[in-house]
Amino acid sequence: MSAFIGTSNPGFAPFAMEELRRRWPDVSLSGLAPGETFKFVVSGADDRELAVQLRKDEPIFLRHLFPVREELEIPQQAEEVASALVRFAGSLADEVKDAKVAVQVRKSQDSPFPFSSAEARDLMVPALLEAGAETVSRGAKRIVSVYAAKRTLYLGLSAPADNLSDWPGGAVRFRREEGLISRAAFKLLEAEQTFDLPFERFTNALDLGAAPGGWTSVLLERGLRVTAVDPAEMDESLAGQPRLRHLRQNAADLNFAPGTFDLLVCDMSWDPHHTARIVKQLAPALSAGASVIVTLKLMYKKPMQTIADLLGSYEESFDIRRVKQLFHNRDEATVWMRK
Ligand SMILES: C[S@@+](CC[C@H](N)C(=O)[O-])C[C@H]1O[C@@H](n2cnc3c(N)ncnc32)[C@H](O)[C@@H]1O
Structure with a gap:
């Protein structure tokens, strides 16, 4: 069984979900941030196989995904949340050694997650450095993903290509160039x-x-x-x-x-x-x-x-x-x- 967090453009999650249903009729889907972010579970194949299938025949509306390695209820105390993040980063030691690693943290608007993306990343970075990883924001070979929803924290590690985009949630950013004529x-x-x-x-x-x-x-x-x-x-x-x-x-x-x-x-x-x-x-x-x-x-x-x-x-x-x-x-x- 493989679980993923999927993201589409605002309002288009129902269509991203429909694309997955057409591909895998028994996929189980649950919304996290309405219209935009959802969890999906596919049985009978592993993460990599599914990611390769999605890459070969890319969905139109699914902008980004990451495989969920661990999920836990968001603890009430900020220190407990911090130690969960640090523990997860530490658990990846064997897989991130000598690799360029990016940490991407997002949360839904209704999440009680107590940290900003940058704060959460700063909490996890020391454990990754200790494991011999080089932490980067672009050009990573591995991406540590964190998504905090209303009650649950989802954590994962994947190759950028398997996420369909190496930007957090697929939100591509360009520097606002001088004199740009239109968005x-x-x-x-x-x-x-x-x-x-x-x-x-x-x-x-x-x-x-x-x-x-x-x-x-x-x-x-x-x-x-x-x-x-x-x-x-x-x-x-x-x-x-x-x-x-x-x-x-x-x-x-x-x-x-x-x-x-x-x-x-x-x-x-x-x-x-x-x-x-x-x-x-x-x-x-x-x-x-x-x-x-x-x-x-x-x-x-x-x-x-x-x-x-x-x-x-x-x-x-x-x-x-x-x-x-x-x-x-x-x-x-x-x-x-x-x-
Ligand atoms: C969204 S704007 C394009 C923005 C443009 N791509 C940019 O980067 O600045 C759409 C444009 O399509 C033009 N348009 C609509 N129907 C057209 C037609 N039949 N022939 C030529 N231009 C048309 C409109 O005048 C409008 O300027």
Whole structure:
């Protein structure tokens, strides 16, 4: 039997749970932080096997998970909580020796857990150092996870890849760069990282629904030429950019020579089915093997059905590579496809 703590974007836990139920019909599920964090138990396979299965065929809405090694009722006294954390860290000695180890601590809003994440981490670090581990915040080979819920403390140790993300709870953070045009830029930066798709690889990009220009600015920074399409104004900081052309047009009315672009990105705020029709219409303007990144707007009540319908439609023109609800996605998911 393997128990995990799973996390999705706020409000999307029911869909993350449904994905698990479809995969493992006898999975047992219980909510911890409503809409966001839950425990799931799968019988008949070990943690590693399940993690590998999840990595190979990655769920869309499950953003992060960690295997539960130990769970205990949260003691009333802070000292007892502290000694439980220290004891758990000490119990990992054989597994963390000579490894880079990160400690990630999260808690639900209703948890009586008496420490901040940083305080809890500081309590555990000495025991890990004593065991010969090097403690780090990024680039770890092993992650010690702590999740404090309303009554229970869940503790685990895993490889970052088995957690689906090496960020605590999958909450990817970027440094707020100077002069960032829109928060939307984070979505594209996260897609680049998640899909392992360095944009420097591309030369000529088409950005549909580009205003005010967050995505465009990321692509320009990576050295690409960008054709930005949006009836709305682009941010004035982009004026005079020699590698940028702004077409103040409806994306439905575009026409380009065959094979013009090797990257199409689209964050258009429109009915996702209309958007799919437009992106598909533009397939001839892309070179063979071109990448396409689109945010799938989940404006209808049934996000799983919407995604299934949209992928069915995109599949007619593209090879679908990955679909994921990213941490920076709100009511949407992001798809990466190839022509
Ligand atoms: C969420 S914003 C895009 C933000 C942008 N990705 C950024 O990083 O700044 C959506 C944009 O889609 C544009 N849009 C909606 N329908 C469109 C259409 N049919 N053709 C072109 N642009 C459209 C809107 O004008 C709006 O500026």
